[in-house]
Amino acid sequence: MARLKLKEHAINREWCKGCGICIHFCPKQVLELDSMEKVVAARPEDCICCKLCELRCPDLAIEVLTDQDEKNE
Amino acid sequence: MSVKDYLRERYFPHMWCPGCGHGTVLNSLLRAVEALGLNKNDIVMTSGIGCSARISGYVDFHSLHTIHGRALTFATGVKFSKPELKLLVPMGDGDALAIGGNHFIHAARRNIDMTAIVMNNRIYGMTGGQFSPLSGLGKKATTAPYLTIDNDFDVVELSRAAGASFVARTTTYHALEAVDLLKRAIDHKGFSVVEILSQCPTHFGRKNKEGDAVNMLELYKANTAKIGSKALKENPALLARGIFVDENRPEYCEEYEKIIQRATGGKK
Ligand SMILES: Cc1ncc(C[n+]2csc(CCOP(=O)(O)OP(=O)(O)O)c2C)c(N)n1
Ligand code: SF4
Ligand code: SF4
Ligand code: SF4
Ligand SMILES: [Mg+2]
Numbered sequence: 658m659a660r661l662k663l664k665e666h667a668i669n670r671e672w673c674k675g676c677g678i679c680i681h682f683c684p685k686q687v688l689e690l691d692s693m694e695k696v697v698a699a700r701p702e703d704c705i706c707c708k709l710c711e712l713r714c715p716d717l718a719i720e721v722l723t724d725q726d727e728k729n730e
Numbered sequence: 731m732s733v734k735d736y737l738r739e740r741y742f743p744h745m746w747c748p749g750c751g752h753g754t755v756l757n758s759l760l761r762a763v764e765a766l767g768l769n770k771n772d773i774v775m776t777s778g779i780g781c782s783a784r785i786s787g788y789v790d791f792h793s794l795h796t797i798h799g800r801a802l803t804f805a806t807g808v809k810f811s812k813p814e815l816k817l818l819v820p821m822g823d824g825d826a827l828a829i830g831g832n833h834f835i836h837a838a839r840r841n842i843d844m845t846a847i848v849m850n851n852r853i854y855g856m857t858g859g860q861f862s863p864l865s866g867l868g869k870k871a872t873t874a875p876y877l878t879i880d881n882d883f884d885v886v887e888l889s890r891a892a893g894a895s896f897v898a899r900t901t902t903y904h905a906l907e908a909v910d911l912l913k914r915a916i917d918h919k920g921f922s923v924v925e926i927l928s929q930c931p932t933h934f935g936r937k938n939k940e941g942d943a944v945n946m947l948e949l950y951k952a953n954t955a956k957i958g959s960k961a962l963k964e965n966p967a968l969l970a971r972g973i974f975v976d977e978n979r980p981e982y983c984e985e986y987e988k989i990i991q992r993a994t995g996g997k998k
Contacts, residue, residue, distance in 0.1 A: 672742055676749035681944040712761070712905040715753025715943075716743060717733070 661706035673718035679710035749943025751902040751928030762912035780822035782849040799830030813983040817844035823864040838892035842982040851930035859933030895920035897975040901950035
């Protein structure tokens with residue numbers, strides 16, 4: 658399988674509660690909280706598309722969109 | 731279908747606290763359902779009362795938000811009348827094993843085909859942090875300011891002894907594993923139990939100085955290990971994760987169908 662390539666992190670700012678779970682457990686320190694305590698992708702270029710942030714988010718507020726997603730749809 | 735297609739988005743953001751593990755259980759469950767390619771019209775979720783039980787409001791399946799401790803009872807009624815449906819029964823630790831303990835063991839004993847998910851935060855979250863039969867010894871709770879003296883149930887051993895034909899355990903830290911175990915549990919014919927340790931930072935975490943949600947997940951990571959792993963062999967004090975029981979046994983609705991055939995001389 659080809660390596661996934663990031664399109665973008667789709668972050669639902671209305672749903673994100675700033676718990677920090679996605680940030681702390683990201684293996685590449687891609688994510689950060691902004692001044693509104695909402696998550697943002699500060700270093701998207703480092704993302705390896707492991708999707709652990711998406712899987713653990715208790716608020717279903719973050720989605721890692723890759724080039725594969727487009728092809729599947 | 732994407733995960734969002736199984737959600738009632740109009741009720742979001744949900745009511746759970748920041749970092750509450752129950753949201754991750756919902757997340758894992760939706761992914762399991764999606765991966766199995768189930769049709770949402772074939773799924774019924776029943777729940778009782780508790781923060782955990784609110785989960786049934788967020789899923790776009792048939793859903794019954796019922797009374798405390800009776801999620802399995804309602805599920806039994808639905809399954810018995812419509813055995814072709816998939817029953818998902820998420821419960822809190824209090825819901826499943828305090829007030830609902832008797833329903834739990836008897837549903838397991840019958841081996842009726844449904845998936846019981848114990849969202850175990852070791853506390854009564856909704857009512858303000860009273861201790862539960864899963865809190866364990868030496869824990870702080872609103873009702874145990876000087877620490878608990880009650881032993882806890884081991885959900886895995888209890889389920890096994892009561893007759894559940896599929897029993898597994900994981901945590902909200904191990905979300906990928908949770909998706910896999912839930913998939914297998916839902917696919918299993920018979921009574922399946924999946925215990926998922928789920929952090930309640932607001933009550934259990936705060937009272938027991940376990941820090942925030944992130945720190946509680948670090949504890950799940952540090953204090954558990956996969957069945958058969960080297961880590962578990964070297965340190966039996968770790969809590970085992972994985973599949974503990976996976977057996978094919980006569981299922982209740984199928985056995986009942988045979989009774990109907992016997993009673994009607996095969997005319998039905
Ligand atoms: C018959 C009855 N008794 C007591 C209650 C009060 N009550 C509501 S939720 C709850 C316990 C919730 O704990 P748990 O099932 O562990 O769910 P959590 O909130 O921790 O997810 C209790 C005792 C009730 N609603 N109904
Ligand atoms: S895990 Fe979810 S809710 Fe928590 S900070 Fe990340 S996106 Fe926000
Ligand atoms: S997909 Fe993985 S690497 Fe990318 S932001 Fe999420 S956790 Fe970090
Ligand atoms: S009180 Fe505890 S269980 Fe209830 S929503 Fe808050 S963190 Fe979750
Ligand atoms: Mg509880």
